[in-house]
Structures are given as structure tokens and as C-alpha cells.
Amino acid sequence: MTTTTRIERHHYDVVVIGAGGAGLRAAIEARLAGKKTAIISKSLFGKAHTVMAEGGAAAAMGNVNSRDNWQVHFRDTMRGGKFLNNFRMAELHAKESPQRIWELETYGALFDRTKDGKISQRNFGGHEYPRLAHVGDRTGLELIRTLQQKIVSLQQEDQREFGSYDARIRVFSETTITELLLDGDRVAGAFGYYRESGEFILFEAPAVVLATGGVGRSYKVTSNSWEYTGDGHALALRAGATLINMEFLQFHPTGMVWPPSVKGILVTESVRGDGGVLKNSDGKRFMFDYVPDVFRKQYAETEEEADRWYTDPDNNRRPPELLPRDEVARAINSEVKAGRGSPAGGVFLDIASRRSADEIRRRLPSMYHQFKELADVDITAEPMEVGPTCHYVMGGVEVDPDSGAAFGHVRGLFAAGEVSGGMHGSNRLGGNSLSDLLVFGKRAGGHAASYADGLTARPKVAVHEVEAAVETALAPLQRDTGENPYTLQQDLQAVMGDLVGIIRREGELADALVRLAELRERVAKVSAAGGRRYNPGWHLALDLRNMLVVSECTAKAALERQESRGGHTREDYPAMEPKWRQVNLVCALDGDTVQLTRKPLPKMRPELIGLFDRAELAKYLTDEELADFDALVADAGEADNR
Amino acid sequence: MSGKRQFRIWRGDESGGDLQDYMVEVNEGEVVLDVIHRLQATDAPDLACRWNCKAGKCGSCSMEINGKPRLGCMTRMSTFGDDETVTVTPLRTFPVIRDLVTDVSFNYEKARETPAFAPPADVAPGDYRMQQVDVERSQEFRKCIECFLCQTVCHVIRDHEENKQAFSGPRYFIRAAELDMHPLDARTDRKEYAQAEQGLGFCNITKCCTEVCPEHIKITDNGIIPMKERVVDRRYDPLVWLGSKIFRRGETPQTSVTTARQGSATPGSARGGVHSHAGGSHDSRAETQAQSGVNWHREVPHPTAPAVDDRGKLPLTELTFDRAAAPSPFGDDVTFPLPPEHLNFAHPEQDNKH
Ligand SMILES: Cc1cc2nc3c(=O)[nH]c(=O)nc-3n(C[C@H](O)[C@H](O)[C@H](O)COP(=O)(O)OP(=O)(O)OC[C@H]3O[C@@H](n4cnc5c(N)ncnc54)[C@H](O)[C@@H]3O)c2cc1C
Ligand code: SF4
Ligand code: SF4
Numbered sequence: 002m003t004t005t006t007r008i009e010r011h012h013y014d015v016v017v018i019g020a021g022g023a024g025l026r027a028a029i030e031a032r033l034a035g036k037k038t039a040i041i042s043k044s045l046f047g048k049a050h051t052v053m054a055e056g057g058a059a060a061a062m063g064n065v066n067s068r069d070n071w072q073v074h075f076r077d078t079m080r081g082g083k084f085l086n087n088f089r090m091a092e093l094h095a096k097e098s099p100q101r102i103w104e105l106e107t108y109g110a111l112f113d114r115t116k117d118g119k120i121s122q123r124n125f126g127g128h129e130y131p132r133l134a135h136v137g138d139r140t141g142l143e144l145i146r147t148l149q150q151k152i153v154s155l156q157q158e159d160q161r162e163f164g165s166y167d168a169r170i171r172v173f174s175e176t177t178i179t180e181l182l183l184d185g186d187r188v189a190g191a192f193g194y195y196r197e198s199g200e201f202i203l204f205e206a207p208a209v210v211l212a213t214g215g216v217g218r219s220y221k222v223t224s225n226s227w228e229y230t231g232d233g234h235a236l237a238l239r240a241g242a243t244l245i246n247m248e249f250l251q252f253h254p255t256g257m258v259w260p261p262s263v264k265g266i267l268v269t270e271s272v273r274g275d276g277g278v279l280k281n282s283d284g285k286r287f288m289f290d291y292v293p294d295v296f297r298k299q300y301a302e303t304e305e306e307a308d309r310w311y312t313d314p315d316n317n318r319r320p321p322e323l324l325p326r327d328e329v330a331r332a333i334n335s336e337v338k339a340g341r342g343s344p345a346g347g348v349f350l351d352i353a354s355r356r357s358a359d360e361i362r363r364r365l366p367s368m369y370h371q372f373k374e375l376a377d378v379d380i381t382a383e384p385m386e387v388g389p390t391c392h393y394v395m396g397g398v399e400v401d402p403d404s405g406a407a408f409g410h411v412r413g414l415f416a417a418g419e420v421s422g423g424m425h426g427s428n429r430l431g432g433n434s435l436s437d438l439l440v441f442g443k444r445a446g447g448h449a450a451s452y453a454d455g456l457t458a459r460p461k462v463a464v465h466e467v468e469a470a471v472e473t474a475l476a477p478l479q480r481d482t483g484e485n486p487y488t489l490q491q492d493l494q495a496v497m498g499d500l501v502g503i504i505r506r507e508g509e510l511a512d513a514l515v516r517l518a519e520l521r522e523r524v525a526k527v528s529a530a531g532g533r534r535y536n537p538g539w540h541l542a543l544d545l546r547n548m549l550v551v552s553e554c555t556a557k558a559a560l561e562r563q564e565s566r567g568g569h570t571r572e573d574y575p576a577m578e579p580k581w582r583q584v585n586l587v588c589a590l591d592g593d594t595v596q597l598t599r600k601p602l603p604k605m606r607p608e609l610i611g612l613f614d615r616a617e618l619a620k621y622l623t624d625e626e627l628a629d630f631d632a633l634v635a636d637a638g639e640a641d642n643r
Numbered sequence: 644m645s646g647k648r649q650f651r652i653w654r655g656d657e658s659g660g661d662l663q664d665y666m667v668e669v670n671e672g673e674v675v676l677d678v679i680h681r682l683q684a685t686d687a688p689d690l691a692c693r694w695n696c697k698a699g700k701c702g703s704c705s706m707e708i709n710g711k712p713r714l715g716c717m718t719r720m721s722t723f724g725d726d727e728t729v730t731v732t733p734l735r736t737f738p739v740i741r742d743l744v745t746d747v748s749f750n751y752e753k754a755r756e757t758p759a760f761a762p763p764a765d766v767a768p769g770d771y772r773m774q775q776v777d778v779e780r781s782q783e784f785r786k787c788i789e790c791f792l793c794q795t796v797c798h799v800i801r802d803h804e805e806n807k808q809a810f811s812g813p814r815y816f817i818r819a820a821e822l823d824m825h826p827l828d829a830r831t832d833r834k835e836y837a838q839a840e841q842g843l844g845f846c847n848i849t850k851c852c853t854e855v856c857p858e859h860i861k862i863t864d865n866g867i868i869p870m871k872e873r874v875v876d877r878r879y880d881p882l883v884w885l886g887s888k889i890f891r892r893g894e895t896p897q898t899s900v901t902t903a904r905q906g907s908a909t910p911g912s913a914r915g916g917v918h919s920h921a922g923g924s925h926d927s928r929a930e931t932q933a934q935s936g937v938n939w940h941r942e943v944p945h946p947t948a949p950a951v952d953d954r955g956k957l958p959l960t961e962l963t964f965d966r967a968a969a970p971s972p973f974g975d976d977v978t979f980p981l982p983p984e985h986l987n988f989a990h991p992e993q994d995n996k997h
């Protein structure tokens with residue numbers, strides 16, 4: 002009791018964990034619904050991962066090509082995700098993202114413009130039309146700054162009305178949540194610590210929105226920052242929610258591979274969208290050899306056709322460099338394996354020989370800057386060396402598509418953004434994440450607010466749970482016999498990178514599970530040197546258990562799914578299997594072990610499945626499903642004749 | 644380049660601390676932040692340091708490296724001599740929390756005080772129409788990654804805690820400038836606000852902020868100076884007034900430096916070269932005019948009289964001021980006699996020579 006009485010306590014209606022695009026958008030919505038809202042973030046306000054997104058936000062506004070509309074966007078998203086997406090999420094996303102982007106302009110965002118003054122849109126891998134609203138190559142920065150500034154403007158309103166900026170929306174920066182607290186099956190609050198002081202803090206709130214982003218720090222080569230330790234995934238599991246699609250990780254095809262210190266840092270897809278091509282050490286533009294059958298119709302077969310596409314996309318097919326990310330990542334992987342890689346173990350991405358120096362500097366200013374300053378490479382003069390890097394996790398909290406409420410046996414928990422699962426299926430299209438954050442951030446924030454409204458009594462935080470949380474948090478500091486957290490992190494990264502990487506094999510996955518179990522023992526005994534004030538070693542020690550449980554989910558699901566699809570490639574099962582398309586793998590926690598169950602995918606509504614060609618569906622669906630589809634088409638035909 | 648290198652890193656907290664020596668392994672192609680990470684993983688697991696993106700995009704890893712405010716992730720080790728000791732200290736202007744981490748809440752407070760974007764009342768979402776050229780000026784400022792390097796370097800607050808109350812700093816001057824230049828912002832008093840509330844008058848255009856900005860934003864030339872000029876348009880400004888008296892050519896009696904853009908260009912002795920006082924104004928016409936001789940609309944750093952307090956006095960007294968005698972009413976950045984190229988004067992006969 003003594004330990005818990007002195008903990009700083011706050012009461013809120015909605016607590017949003019995460020200050021990236023999804024979290025900020027959710028918080029804005031909850032505050033607009035009149036709820037007292039807290040935003041919690043591990044780093045400073047405005048530094049969340051969203052800041053790093055480069056290419057743009059996909060929304061079918063049709064500003065550049067008026068043939069674009071939500072149906073086309075929906076189709077691209079489903080195709081990109083290899084039809085494993087939750088169709089309802091893909092539908093909502095395609096329908097609502099234009100409004101969400103336009104709304105940003107009313108908050109002060111300044112996107113690049115078309116000639117007639119509308120928001121300009123650019124081409125991106127997997128999108129049929131130019132669709133990505135962008136600002137040079139710093140779209141994520143624009144998005145997060147705009148939302149940040151919108152929150153400030155709401156705070157200014159509150160200041161005028163109530164005399165305090167923090168009256169209805171407050172940002173707790175550099176604060177990490179380590180535990181969700183429950184009252185029965187209802188969320189009652191969240192417990193964490195201020196990174197600055199190491200002091201604990203308790204939020205009592207009936208509704209929590211998770212917007213904590215991804216898990217990439219479990220990999221050695223990653224574009225993700227230290228924040229991406231899968232906290233939200235783990236918090237959800239421990240609170241009784243479920244995760245889906247955890248086997249699907251996106252390896253971005255073009256991360257920097259040289260110099261070693263920047264290994265993993267991203268080279269945006271827009272380099273390819275704006276004319277960059279991939280070449281192997283023989284100087285060959287190899288992507289033409291890797292166009293899979295399912296995409297054959299949409300992609301150019303000759304360099305000439307591909308090159309014409311940049312200026313005349315209506316009459317030519319796309320260059321194969323713009324295939325979805327999983328395809329490009331695998332292609333690069335094969336080239337390197339076949340001994341045709343670059344000196345640092347990647348391939349060459351060449352824009353220098355294809356566009357003028359001026360144009361490169363104007364269209365890709367921050368890429369130019371990044372290479373110049375980080376690698377001392379002038380991309381207007383020489384090719385870049387790139388290779389696959391762990392980038393995005395498609396899997397996440399299983400949610401109700403409309404409200405973002407978590408499934409499983411917990412109420413009052415919502416999730417949005419990268420931490421949620423389903424929207425992107427087995428592979429995310431570039432640019433679909435930023436718009437996903439806005440669409441589902443808004444939804445989750447709004448629904449969390451109405452859930453809080455609907456409660457008759459506030460759930461209560463139990464004292465013994467807080468005591469347990471304090472104890473767990475302090476444990477690494479009190480032990481001095483355990484291992485250094487940095488060593489453990491490196492070992493975990495090695496297991497995941499080597500055994501659960503881009504190309505997976507049964508034996509290695511089984512081996513990974515054994516090693517993860519060993520690591521679990523070691524992580525339970527981790528010790529951190531130093532005190533509680535801003536101690537990164539201690540912070541990492543606490544994050545490790547989250548990374549571990551999430552890695553277990555990924556490894557288990559990857560072992561179970563005996564096929565290759567999107568962000569999951571099994572060397573021993575190289576083909577896509579229509580039967581597996583009907584299955585989501587669901588992870589739950591039983592005690593502290595990960596349980597895996599199979600769950601059928603929701604069935605697409607007739608008017609949505611009707612948007613596809615039969616020939617295309619035939620590549621994804623089982624025979625029975627195709628028969629259903631035929632019956633549907635026949636019905637519709639008869640209805641027309643009547 | 645691989646091998647052990649000497650590092651001196653400030654360790655401590657608000658109660659004090661000192662520089663500690665470390666010998667660390669450094670490999671080819673590494674940046675200062677890599678070395679700090681290596682130290683965390685080996686000798687100093689509790690060494691506190693902020694970072695996120697490791698690619699110069701988030702502005703978390705600000706620190707002072709050999710005395711210069713920089714991003715740790717963008718400072719390549721190859722920029723130092725092989726046996727040069729690298730000294731890393733926390734940002735000086737903000738209170739230390741621990742080691743390299745400082746309390747930057749000053750900046751967030753100033754951000755919160757700056758009036759937000761005011762959307763135009765009668766334009767629906769989706770109907771915003773703006774031309775690329777018009778958004779570009781503001782976009783330059785929106786590149787800001789909030790690393791606060793410009794804030795830490797600015798001498799107005801670097802060693803003058805007492806000025807923090809009244810001075811928002813370059814980051815927030817360009818925020819005001821950004822909104823001022825936003826084609827659809829409904830507020831019209833951004834400059835006046837900057838002058839009256841943000842302490843723009845304290846700035847004497849030393850340009851240190853521009854120099855350290857990792858995003859290469861021309862904070863002074865494109866942000867602060869235009870803001871100052873526009874403010875002085877409507878206030879008494881001795882130089883503008885002087886300019887308008889000395890020379891009044893034909894149809895454009897000028898009292899304003901920037902508002903009337905159509906003034907007559909006076910071709911003068913072509914100086915060639917690229918030197919221009921147009922201050923990167925994005926105004927190509929002004930730019931060419933400046934190059935071909937006198938340009939009446941060039942954005943020369945105009946001095947501002949220091950802001951006065953509510954008694955109409957300069958807020959500084961000799962006792963607390965950092966130099967002898969009172970500040971010049973013309974601003975500290977102006978020395979007399981004025982250099983000739985800062986005077987708007989063209990010889991009456993110079994046109995005839997052509
Ligand atoms: C280099 C790069 C480039 C990208 N480019 C694009 C692109 O062009 N287009 C696109 O659509 N997508 C892109 N993405 C993907 C996209 O940026 C991310 O998926 C998206 O930003 C995730 O946003 P989010 O709101 O879910 O979470 P984030 O923005 O990652 O925010 C997570 C937040 O949660 C907080 N948090 C985490 N754990 C805790 C905890 N335990 N306690 C408290 N707070 C916590 C963090 O501090 C942070 O504030 C890119 C990603 C990367 C890495
Ligand atoms: S130019 Fe002004 S704002 Fe910039 S550092 Fe100098 S005094 Fe400070
Ligand atoms: S203006 Fe430049 S130096 Fe100042 S905070 Fe922004 S990016 Fe940093």
C-alpha cells in the first residue's frame with residue numbers, strides 16, 4: 002500500500018496511448034466529443050514514428066487522374082494485401098480517406114499542389130492511379146505537425162474557455178505505459194512511468210485507445226526507431242485482447258545498406274515512382290524477370306514501355322519497379338543470393354542516370370539531403386546501394402472494423418494505426434498507412450468517447466494491481482545478477498533476423514521458438530544498472546518483455562501458416578494457397594503462453610466482390626468460393642434482365 | 644578509419660556534473676549518435692540521450708558537439724580529425740535533466756502561445772485551392788523538425804534566462820511567418836503579434852539560427868527579416884522613412900519596402916555576380932533587379948527599434964544590459980555610417996549612361 006499511495010494519479014475519460022498520426026487523430030476526436038482526454042507518448046510531442054513517413058498518404062481524391070475513386074482504391078488495397086484484408090476496413094479506408102485528408106487542410110496542412118490548385122497526388126507501388134497526397138518527401142512530418150498544431154489550437158480554445166490549456170486535452174510526453182489495469186473485463190486505467198524522472202503515474206480511465214505503432218525493433222535491420230517494441234501489441238494481449246496476422250511483416254525493399262551505421266534507413270518508394278530503377282551488379286534492370294503471374298497484366302514487359310509510362314500512364318503499363326513491396330523485396334533478396342548484389346550486399350537503385358540533377362533535388366529533397374549527409378553519396382551523380390529492411394507489421398490487435406474496439410474478452414479497449422491488424426491483410430501498400438491512421442484514428446477516438454458515455458459507473462483500479470505493476474517495473478533495477486538489456490536485445494534481434502526473416506523455413510522457425518523460450522528465461526532476469534532518472538538501459542529492460550511476446554506470436558504464426566503470401570514467405574511452401582486465404586491466425590495469451598487459433602475470414606459483401614474480374618479472383622479464391630461468385634453474377638444478370 | 648577514439652561526454656544532472664572521458668571504437672561511416680549507442684551498449688548503459696529516427700527527420704538527438712549545436716545522427720565521425728577529441732555536451736540554453744537530455748518544455752510552451760492556423764470561414768474542406776508557388780514560402784518553414792538547435796544557439800536566450808519570458812525564439816518566428824504567408828490563413832495580425840508578443844524586436848539578425856538549422860531553412864532571410872520589415876511598415880522606422888525622403892523617383896513614392904511590388908527598377912552599374920540583397924525572397928524579379936543595380940524592394944535586413952515597455956521605455960537598463968551605454972534606437976545591427984549598398988540611392992544620371 003505504501004508504494005502505491007504516493008503515485009501521481011490522473012482521471013480522464015479517454016486515454017490515448019501513442020502520439021503518432023493515429024493517436025493524435027483519435028485524441029482530437031475524443032476531445033471534440035467533449036471528453037477529457039490524455040495523450041501519452043514515449044518520446045517528445047511531435048517526434049513519433051509518423052514523422053518519418055516520406056512518400057505520402059493514399060486517398061482517392063482523383064485530383065490528378067479523375068478516373069480514380071474509392072472502388073479502385075479498395076481494389077488496389079485488397080490486391081496488395083492478397084485478399085487477406087478485412088474487407089470492411091479496406092472499404093471504410095478507401096471511402097473515408099479523402100475527407101480525412103481534406104480535413105487536414107482545415108487544420109493548416111500545406112500539401113503540394115496541382116496546376117489547378119488542388120492537392121497533388123503521386124504514383125506509388127501498387128496504386129493504379131497517382132493517389133498519394135504528399136509534401137515533397139516529408140509527408141509524415143506534415144501530418145504529425147498538422148495534428149500537433151490542431152491539438153494546440155484545441156488547447157487554446159480551452160484556455161480561453163476554462164483558463165487552462167490542459168483543461169480537456171493534455172499531452173504526457175516521454176511517458177511510457179507498462180500495464181493496462183482492468184476491473185473485471187473492463188479497462189479501468191493505465192500505469193506507467195515518466196522517463197525523465199522515473200516516477201510512476203497512474204491514469205484512471207474507462208476507455209483506452211492503443212496507437213503505439215509497430216514492432217520493428219525486434220529486427221536488426223529496420224527502418225524503425227527504439228519506440229517500436231510492440232508495447233501496444235503486448236499490452237493488448239495481456240489485457241485479454243487478441244492479435245491477428247502477426248506472421249505478416251513488411252520488409253521494405255529499399256533500405257540503405259551502406260554505410261553500416263545507417264543500415265535499414267529508408268529510401269522512399271517515390272525514388273522509384275519518380276523514375277529510379279533497380280539494377281544488379283551486371284547493370285541489368287532485373288525487375289522485369291520477377292513479375293508474378295497475378296500482376297502480369299498490369300506491368301510493362303519492356304524497358305521502353307516502362308519508361309513511357311512515367312509521362313503517359315494511360316496508354317502504357319507500369320514499370321515493374323513499382324510492384325508491391327513484398328515482390329520487390331523478394332526480387333532483391335534473390336539477386337543478392339545469386340551473387341549479383343552490390344559490394345555492401347544490396348542492389349543498386351539508380352536515379353542519377355535517369356533524371357537531371359535539378360529535378361532530383363526538387364522532387365526528392367530530403368532523400369538527396371539524407372544521402373548527402375548520412376552517407377556522403379550524391380544521388381544525382383551515383384546510384385544508391387539498397388536492400389530489404391524490416392519496415393511495418395501488418396499484424397496487430399484484432400478490432401471491430403467500424404469502431405476499432407478490440408476483440409477478445411476485454412471492453413473499453415480500442416486500437417488504431419499500425420498497432421491494429423486486418424486493414425492491410427498480408428501486405429500493406431505504400432501510402433495506405435498514413436490514411437489508415439487518420440480514418441481509423443478518428444473512428445477509434447469517437448467510439449472510445451461514446452463507449453465512455455455509455456457507462457453507468459466508472460470501472461475501478463484495484464490497488465493490488467498497481468502494486469504488482471510497480472514491482473514489475475522496478476525489478477530490473479533491483480537485480481544486479483542478470484544480463485545487460487542491450488545484449489538481450491541483440492540476441493533477440495539475431496534470432497528474429499536470422500530465423501524469422503524475409504524467407505522462412507519450418508526447421509528454422511521451430512528453432513526460433515526454442516530460442517525465444519530460452520530468451521524468455523533470460524529476459525525475466527534482466528538487470529539494469531543506474532537509477533530511475535532518464536535511464537535508457539532500464540527502459541529497454543522493460544520493453545524487452547513486450548518485444549519477446551510479440552516475437553513469439555510472429556514465430557508461432559509463421560510456423561503455422563504453410564503457404565507464402567504477402568509479407569510471409571515460406572521456402573518450403575512457396576505458393577499462395579486459396580484455402581489459407583480463408584484463415585486468420587489469432588494469437589491470445591493464456592497465462593503467459595501464446596495460444597494460436599484459426600479463425601475464418603469475414604466474407605466479402607456481394608457488391609464489393611463484384612468489383613473484381615473473375616479472372617483475377619480465380620488466382621485467390623477456392624473453387625467453392627468461385628462457384629459462389631458465379632452464382633452471384635448469374636443472379637445479378639437475371640435481376641438485370643427482369 | 645576504424646579504431647579507438649577519444650570522447651568527452653558531459654554526465655550529470657541538474658545538481659551538477661562534469662565531462663567524462665571514454666575511449667570508444669569507431670567504424671567507418673559512423674555518426675556521433677552511433678558512438679553514443681555503442682557506449683550505451685558497453686561502458687555506460689545508463690547514458691541518457693534522446694533519439695528516434697537516426698536520419699535527421701525527427702529532431703530528437705540535438706546536442707552540442709565540440710561546442711556547436713548539432714544533430715548527433717547527422718554528424719559524421721569523418722568530419723573530425725583522426726586524433727581529435729570529440730566533446731559532447733547537452734544543449735546549453737535549456738535546463739539539464741540528465742546527461743545529454745535537457746528540458747525543452749520552454750519550446751512547447753511557446754508553441755502553445757502562438758495563435759494557431761485560422762481556417763477561412765467560407766471555404767469547405769476539399770475546396771481549398773492554392774497555387775504551388777504560394778504554398779512554397781510557408782512550406783519552407785514547415786520543413787522544421789523542431790530540433791530546437793536554433794533556439795539553443797540564439798544569444799537572446801542562450802545565456803539570458805531573464806529574456807525567456809518575453810522571447811519566443813527563431814523557431815516560433817518562422818511559425819508566425821509561415822502562417823503569415825499561408826495563402827488562406829484568416830488572421831491578418833501575425834507580424835504585429837510577433838512583434839508585440841513574441842519579442843521579435845529582441846532579434847538583431849545575427850543569423851546564428853540559420854547557420855545551425857539542419858533543415859537549411861533560411862530562418863532570418865526568409866522568415867524573420869520579412870516579418871520585421873512588414874512590421875516596420877506600419878510603425879515608425881527611421882531607415883524606411885529616410886529612404887522615402889532621400890529618394891522619390893517619379894511615380895512611386897515609397898514608404899514601404901515590401902508592400903508595393905510594382906516600383907520602377909533602376910538599371911544601374913551591372914554588378915553581375917550572384918550577390919543579392921533580395922534575401923532569397925523567392926521573388927525572381929526582385930532578384931534580377933537587385934543584381935542589375937538598385938532594387939527598391941529588396942529585402943535588406945532593416946533594423947527594428949527595440950521593443951519598448953508599457954512606459955514607452957526601452958526595457959533594458961544600463962545596469963542589466965550587456966554592454967556600456969543604451970542600445971541604439973536604430974537597432975544594434977546597424978552601424979553608422981551606413982554602408983553604401985544599403986542605401987536606396989541612385990544617381991539621377993545613371994539611367995542616361997545606358
Ligand atoms: C521510414 C518510414 C517511412 C514510412 N513511409 C510511409 C509512407 O510514405 N506512407 C505511409 O502511409 N506510411 C509510411 N510509413 C508507415 C507509417 O509511418 C507508420 O506505419 C505510421 O506512422 C504508424 O503510425 P501510428 O500512429 O500507428 O504510430 P506511431 O507514429 O509510430 O506512434 C506510436 C506512438 O506510440 C507511442 N508509444 C509506443 N509505445 C508506448 C508506450 N508503451 N507508452 C506510451 N506511448 C507509447 C510512441 O511514443 C509514439 O508516440 C513509414 C514508416 C517508416 C518507418
Ligand atoms: S538572427 Fe535573431 S533569432 Fe536568429 S539567432 Fe540571431 S538574434 Fe536569435
Ligand atoms: S528551424 Fe531549423 S534549427 Fe530551428 S527547430 Fe526548426 S529545424 Fe531546428
Ligand code: FES
Nearest residue numbers: 696697702704716
Ligand atoms: S535521431 Fe532523429 S534527428 Fe537525429
